[in-house]
Amino acid sequence: MNQRVKIICFLLLCVFLCWSAFNVTDFEGTRFEHVFADLRTSSKGQQPRTQTEVVNDEKLNSPNCIKPANADSYIICDQLPFQKPACRNNTNGLVPNIVHYIWIGNGTLKMYHYISMLSVVTNHKPDKVLFHIDGAGPQGDLWLKLIEQIPCLEIRKFEAPTHIYGKKLNDIYMRTDVARFQILHQQGGIYLDSDVIVLKSLDPLRKFPFTMGYNGVKGFSNGAFLAAPNSPFLEELLNGYKDLYKKESRALYFGCIRPRTLSLTRKDLPIHVEETSMHRPNGWVEKESIVISSYDLSDNYMLHIHPRNNKKYKGFFEWGADKIRVHDSSYGAAARASFFGTRDLVFLRGEESLARDRKPRKPIILVAHDTIRKSEENLPEFRDLTIVKNKHS
Known part of the structure; x- marks a missing residue:
């Protein structure tokens, strides 16, 4: 009889412990809520925050962080709220949801390279990230970390072009320019330099057959662009290399100035242009x-x-x-x-x-380069882009 009583008491104790554990873990809405709220919002030797002193940030996905009610642009976290890299299947849009990077040679992957590639899979979430390498490819612990973190990362070996239309490409910049144009003309997708940080989904731009943005210096930038396979605009950019050495034989001309000129003079070539949202500000124009x-x-x-x-x-x-x-x-x-x-x-x-808020942010202003403006001012399609401000100006 005593043995049976002991068993019953043991079972009742287990039930009580399970019930307690459930309420400790899922305390929201229970009578223990104020206790655990105090524990969660307290810090070493400080008074706990009350419920009215904190507000939730709708854009913040981490349960470990709060935004104080008086905070405009800072948050307080129990631990750093790292995003989880992710990929997805999204076939909507003319541009394939594939991101392309190009790496010629070897060399150590630096922190800003790591941040660039991480930003793609946290803020855009592509179907694939194709990393085209000519040589040994990146080295170092950060590269190994990316391979582990990005589930849709694929390494593609290729031979970087040394000639185009029988003409020798003078430097590494022209070789990478031609490589990115050729790869995206064949496959389509999103090209990014490894010093471009993606801030949000690029899906709104994937509905256009070709997209580039102003660089604020001499026309457009090919450090990031989007293209559907067999884009007519991209095909014409490649055709321009037939005149290599007849005109400026520099990467700046073929990669930046000529696309801008084509957008004004060839209205039959579809292109969507982003004025400030892709390359302004940038470390070339705004520098430090x-x-x-x-x-x-x-x-x-x-x-x-x-x-x-x-x-x-x-x-x-x-x-x-x-x-x-x-x-x-x-x-x-x-x-x-x-x-x-x-x-x-x-x-x-x-x-x-x-803790403090960020200082006031500057508006982004587009200033067209004088030489570009002079070369365009006689074109009927020319728009005075001397100063074009965005809506925040």
């Missing part, structure tokens, strides 16, 4: 302001950082998540969007006394 100033990136699809033009500040581009989380700049905001899915500054629990 990418890392010491903060621009309004709310309408941007991406940020093109050009680290080679910012050698004075190259150390910033090697920062990891723990440093970049509180760096108030355009680059910092873009990197946080890649790591955490938010442009807000990120402070950890216990750093409330250090």
Whole structure:
């Protein structure tokens, strides 16, 4: 009899413990809620926040973070709220949902390369990321980490072109330009330089047969563009290399100036142009302001950082998540969007006394280069692009 009573008591104790564990784990809406709310929002030696002192950020997906009620552009987190890389199948649109990178030679994958590729699978989520290599490809721990993190990453070996139409390509820049034009003409998709950080889904641009953006210097930038397979505009860009050496034999002309000229003179070639959302601001035009100033990136699809033009500040581009989380700049905001899915500054629990909002963001202004303006001013299609401001100006 005593043995039976012991068994019954043991079973009742198990039921009670299971019930308690359930209410501890799923405390929302229970009488224990205020206890666990205090534990969650307390920090070392500080008074716990009350329910009215914090608000949830609708764009914040992490349960480990809160945005204080008086905060405009910072959050407080128990731990860094890393996004999870993901891929998807999305066949809607003229442009295949495939992202292309090109890497010629070897070399170590740097932190800003890592952030670029991470941003694609956290903020856009492509069907595939094709990494075209001519040589050994990237080296280093960050490259191995990307291979592990990105489920749809495929490495494709190819031979970078050395000639086109029988003419020798002078430098690595022209070789990579021709390679990206040829690959996207054949396969279609989204091309990105490895110093472009994607801030949100590129799907709205995939409905156009071809898309480029102004670079703010001399026309368009081919550091990021989208193309449907067999794009007529892209085919004409490749045809232009038949005149190699007859005109400016520089990558800048064929990759940037000529696309802009074609968009004005060949209305039969379909192209969609983004004025500021793809390449402004960028580290070529705004230079150091990418890392010491903060621009309004709310309408941007991406940020093109050009680290080679910012050698004075190259150390910033090697920062990891723990440093970049509180760096108030355009680059910092873009990197946080890649790591955490938010442009807000990120402070950890216990750093409330250090928490601050970001400084006011600058509007993005497009200024056409004088030489381009002079070459276009006699064209009937020319629009005065001396100063074109976005809606935030």
